Amino acid sequence: MSDTGTEAMEPRAEAAKLDESDELRGKRAEFSGYGLDEVVYLDGNSLGALHRAVPGRLAEVVEHEWGRLRIRSWDESGWWTAPERVGDRVGRLVGAAPGQVVVGDSTSVNVFKAVVAAVRIARGGGLSDTGAGPESGGGGPARDEILVDAATFPTDGYIAESAARMTGCAVRPLPAAGIPAAVGARTAAVLVNHVDYRTGRLHDLPGTTAAARAAGAPVVWDLCHSVGALPVELDAHGVDLAVGCTYKFLGGGPGSPAFLYVRRGLQPRFDSPLPGWNSHADPFAMASGYAPAEGAVRGRVGTPDILSMLALDAALDVWDGVSVESVRAKSLALTDFFLRCVAAYVPAGRAESITPAAHAERGSQVALRCPDAGDVMAELIRRGVVGDYRRPDVLRFGFAPLYTRFADAERAARVLAEVLTEARGGGAAD
Template structure:
């Protein structure tokens, strides 16, 4: 296989149709950011938007801002902007709460819509908070509901008539392995099983087709590929045919049909609005809207093509430059089988990642031994991948990871 040099990567950047989108982000000098799958970069529009909201909309207009500036409409307005990114209709997506709370609400709704069954099916690679929410809900319901975990490759076979809902993350947060949403949704339907998808590692990084594949419910994250900022609000998807039939358990005043009647009895709103709970976090939602606006005019098929090319490039360059230094590819080698990241196992993975970060290459670590590199096509360049692998080679060859400070675990890895 021909050797790839940096000039070849620079040529790829010149031909990149997404290259102009890079200027939409603030990217620090001297940093190669390969962690947009954990926290997206800052959109350049965000600081000015937040300053205007705080000083003028809140500062000058005070409570009139709810009507004057449309704050109350943010959950639906932002949901409509997310909808095309996940293959949904505008009235099927709502921005609210956190991913964990949305999992709890939608999992409860799915169980209420399939009341004769008690089994929640998931896979052993699912994100832990989703599993915690399922465990907590099953304990709260107290009606013999239980969570069953199978290996990722065993999900299709396990779908059967005793399963109420299958809850999966489309792209594995550790390795980037991708579930076949269309195939799983089809098999689930054939057995009367409802589907709940976590899109935290796919929305904004690749086309998602919730409606076309017949998904029932989904949740997603606002601060990864959607660039909404630390702790940005999450979103949820409810297929139209479930919106007035499935009941979510958290009766909040923003989910009430007439919240400003202040009735002491709960009556749910029509449609997806009944899945709201409390007051929208206006400042956080304004930041998320700036993140969503970075997708204006962007073709998601081009995003996916570049994502695959970036991942393939990293795999080839690591093979070319880092063989013999203890790295083992943990992600699927075939691009179609993974999301927008590549992970490597290493016996001292945490220390290696800290040494990389010290040199300005920012990825992250996932226990027990994974170095995780995420690819955000809107602002990452092919030459960045070449430079990052060159730094990785230096860190491994010179054994910089052995320095004591790189072995001291921080609270966030």
């Protein structure tokens, strides 16, 4: 998305021009009716806005599929296969061919499954799809380290520590940029956030994946802050394992189920630490011994959470006919424009961006550091600009390109300037 010809325009006029030329502008109407026009909502990187299709679909599921068909809906309404069917819809958005993504459980549970399975894969034959590649040769050091992005979301770190205790490994925290140089013969698994949840920094998925694979170690990518915001291309970059949530940019709703990606070639050797009846090769045999199903199904554990799964399924309808590349182009244009507005409106020295300026290093949020950030965000919300706050001093603004307008970005920067100017005792901003 280009802003050619807008450089010298006043920000409000520039916003209007950019909104008029936005190829995704029609998508916002699919989120209307729930107060989206009453506030500037820039917290879609925490909880996405409600899509209009979801309430009606949920009512149908509750009243007809559950209320009338009852147990028959496992077959007649397709409940049983929903984790794979919805998984394939998510897979399109992360560059995964069908049959490699399963939806279910939380991100935390899926991180645990993926990290433990990654260690077992690395120790049991490496990344060769046959399990008998050069990585499996004896005589080398034991694979006993799990490398973790040192700035990871806390749960990922907690889960990595637990996985390490289970597998006899040690966790080694490192800056994400330093992981490619650190992987080696002792690396059992790598866990990295694709986008840093605090700063919005986009980490190098292709380079990190290639370096880890060369060392025979699987990487588990946490895609929570990138799925639905930018192209990921898991298959194209040879990613082995990935997880992510669906309640942010995908708009699945609070607590909507997460997803797990397992590269097709590794699926026969994906050894889940949580073998449940839903991932059994013959679940209704009720056998006392566990035999894993073929394919991505072995990433399942227990009974699928149908209500939230089908709410997500309805929310994904908004993505029909939308290219992730168009979403990425608008995301970058929105964040660029917001940063320009902040520079134009906010008093010098009152807020500092800690989000990378380079497009190749930026997700779909802008994080600003400022004193009294908690009080500032509370006042912004009171005035109708909803972002969020991360202690001790970070304001986060998430830009969901399917419904966020350039006018929203301009208004948010203008209100932020008013709040910061008044807090300094300087009166109203221009």
